[in-house]
Amino acid sequence: MEDAQPEGGENNRDVDVAPALISVHPTQDSVAVAVGSDLRVFDLRGNCGITLVDETGEAFHKDSIRAIRYGANGKLFVSAGDDKLVKIWSTDSWRCITSVCSEKRVSAIAISNDGLYVCFADKFGVVWVLDLHGLDGNETLVDKKAAPLLAHYCSIITSLEFSPDGRFIVSADRDFKIRVTVFPKKPLDGAHEIQSFCLGHTEFVSCLAFLCTAEYPQGFLVSGSGDSTVRLWDINSGTLLDTCEVGSQAGLVDYSGSELSCSTVTDLCTIPGGNVVAVAIQSLQGILLVSCDLSSQTLGAVKVVSNMGDNFIPTSLGCSSSAELLWTITGVSKLHGSDYNSLARVRVLSGFKKTVPGTTKHELTVLDDNEVPGEEKLLEKLQGSVTVEEEVFLAAAEAVKKSMCNLLIKKQYTTERREFRKRGRNDKKIKQ
Structure with a gap:
């Protein structure tokens, strides 16, 4: 007879929603959006x-997509998520050229700067690498296998990035750590040197x-956190150069340090060639812009852009290398108690290459729907044609907060609960 589960057990499936994601082609040829298991791409040219065409045998995604990304040269696009599938697409034909099955749910992906390796991380803390040599995008390959590259000890990996020069792969996790690892010449043999x-x-x-300019091509790492x-x-040294308290700057944390609302940084987007970092925060209706002086290695003035519409709390940010x-x-996706299977709304900001005369401030504008590239066609493709009430998006933002807390904030258990979980472990070997 199975042990009865004590009160306070884990049953978070009703709040396990996936945030909408957006990714932009390096030269803004196309824009991709993931909402739940649905992958939507619009050709801007x-x-x-x-x-999309998927003939790999594992047709499309069957569960929530948790990570999407274009390669640095724009020839590859990768999607992965809760169905444990990592799909690599050719952006020339938008065919899935290979599909790899992960052992665990995928939480983050990265593509090497030369486009020859795809790395993906799972919820058990392992980073895997896939060798793409010989993949030309004209045929479907189903026999590709991933090899383990490195691991964080039993900690969910939340983000992966290659350094601008390709020397390092940087991984972040739930346990407050950022690890900088030398990317080896033979990645399939594993990465053993921690920088x-x-x-x-x-x-x-x-x-x-990463934030880099012509003067600082090696770049500096920027991180966001709960x-x-x-x-x-x-x-190179792991040195903390500066810290910006974005929660207090956005009015989400008071001066005594008390949190007025959930102020987790959910996404970062550095503006290429500039000194600005766009920041999405869980309770902020709009985005926050943080300036950075790379010569003095400091984070500076903060500007809140809040005229993006009622209840518009961004879940993902993206821009092209042109930074226009x-x-x-x-x-x-999967908003519990809602009639909608998925929700998405896109907003676009321009003006990062324009400054207010006599100042260094950017002259930013939130584009109207009819000013967005692709206009109604793009919005219908990426958002869907269903009109959704503002209150529903506010409820969706609350659901994302709860889901992220369940996923990333470490749970505290009573002694009784901990012993119960030990008895239910499926990895314990029975000693003869």
Whole structure:
């Protein structure tokens, strides 16, 4: 007879929603959105929606997509998530050229700068690498296998990034750590050399990005966290250079340090060639812009852009290498108690290459729907044609908060509960 589960057991499936994600082609040829298991792509050059072709045997995604990304040269696109599938797409034909099955649910992905390796991380703390040599995008390959690259000890990996020079792969986890690992010449043999650890966050690290300019091509790492801060790092030494208390700057944390509302940094997007980091925060209706002076290695002035519409709390940010536009999205899948299977709304900001005369401030504009590239065609493809009430998006934002807390904030158990969980472990070997 099975042990009865004590009160306070884990049953979080009703709040296990997935946030909407957005990714932009490096030269803004296309824009991709993931909402639940649905992957939507719009061709900006052809001004039309794209039909994906998947003949790998594991047709499309069957569960929530948790990570999407274009390669640095724009030739590859990768999607992965809760169905344990990592799908690699050719952006020339938008065919899935290979599909790899992960052992655990996938939480983060990265593509090497030369496009020859795809790395993905799972919820058990392992980073895997897939060798793409010989993959030309003209045929479907189903025999590709991933090899373990590195691991964080039993900690969910939340973000993966390659350094601008390709020397390092940076991984962040639920246990407040950022690990900088030398990317080896033979990745399939594993990565055994750790360059540094970037330690200083007091809650889970949620996102990573690199900020680099022509003067500083090696770049500096920027991280966001559940501790409501954005931090600047030198990854060679692991040195913390500066910290910006974005929660208090956005009015989400008071001066005594008391949290007025959930102020987790959910996404970062560095503006290429500039000194600005766009920040999405769980309770902020809009985005927050943080300036960075790379010469003094400091984070500076903060500006809140809040005129993006009522209840628009971005869940993901993206921009192209030209940095002319910042693309944002809000939305979720599987909203419990809602009539909608998925929700998504896209907003676009322009003006990052324009400054107010006599100042260094950017002259930013939130584009109207008819000013967005692709206009109604794009919005219908990426958002869907269903009109959703503002209150539903606010409920969706609350659901994302709860889901992230269940996933990333470490649970505290009573002694009784801990012993019960030990008895239910399926990895214990029976001793003869």
